[in-house]
Amino acid sequence: MPPRIDLRRQDIANVVKAFYARVRVHPVLGPIFAAHVDDWPTHEEKITCFWANAILFERSYDGNPMQVHIQTGDVLPAHFEPWLALFDETLAELIAPPQREQWSHLAHRIGRGLSFGVTDARCPVGSIPNLRGG
Numbered sequence: 548m549p550p551r552i553d554l555r556r557q558d559i560a561n562v563v564k565a566f567y568a569r570v571r572v573h574p575v576l577g578p579i580f581a582a583h584v585d586d587w588p589t590h591e592e593k594i595t596c597f598w599a600n601a602i603l604f605e606r607s608y609d610g611n612p613m614q615v616h617i618q619t620g621d622v623l624p625a626h627f628e629p630w631l632a633l634f635d636e637t638l639a640e641l642i643a644p645p646q647r648e649q650w651s652h653l654a655h656r657i658g659r660g661l662s663f664g665v666t667d668a669r670c671p672v673g674s675i676p677n678l679r680g681g
Contacts, residue, residue, distance in 0.1 A: 548604050550602055550603045550604065551601070551602050551603075551604065551649075551653070552602045552646050552649045552650055552653070553646055554602055554603070554642070554646055554650070556595070556599050556603060556605070558641070558642065558646075559595055559598045559599055559602060559603075560591075560595045561641055562598075562637055562638060562641050562642065562650075563591050563594050563595045563598065564591055565637050565640070565641060566633060566634055566637040567580075567587060567590070567591055567594075569633045569636070569637060570630075570633060571587075573629065573633060575626065575629055576626060576629055576630060576633070579619075579621055579622065579626065582619075582621065583619055593608070593610065596608040597610065597612065601653060601657070602650070602653070612657075612661060613660070613661060613664045616661050616664065616665055617664060617665055617668040622665055623665065624662045624665055624666045627658045627659075627661065627662040630658065631654060631655055631658050634651070634654050635651050635654075638650055638651055638654075
């Protein structure tokens with residue numbers, strides 16, 4: 548199967564590494580990630596595998612991002628906006644168009660899904676899900 552986006556695994560790894568360097572110093576996201584990640588190289592490799600699966604259709608990732616984001620307890624829907632902004636900044640520096648726009652679109656779609664899931668998980672049982680993400 549051809550890749551979803553014309554990228555190499557090394558391109559993905561470079562973006563992930565640069566992105567998490569930004570996350571670690573971000574005033575809002577940095578402390579949240581620091582509370583959950585104590586081995587950055589391992590985390591970056593896992594996320595590289597996530598993106599390699601989503602973009603290259605590798606079968607190297609076996610996690611459940613929705614469950615992870617819900618279980619942390621401190622990830623809020625509002626955190627996805629700065630996360631995506633940092634991700635887009637990183638893509639703009641490292642990936643040329645049209646691959647940059649394709650990856651950004653995919654990241655925003657995934658981010659919306661995670662935001663909806665985090666929002667829904669915080670709703671009382673039996674309530675109507677909020678599909679607007681906030």
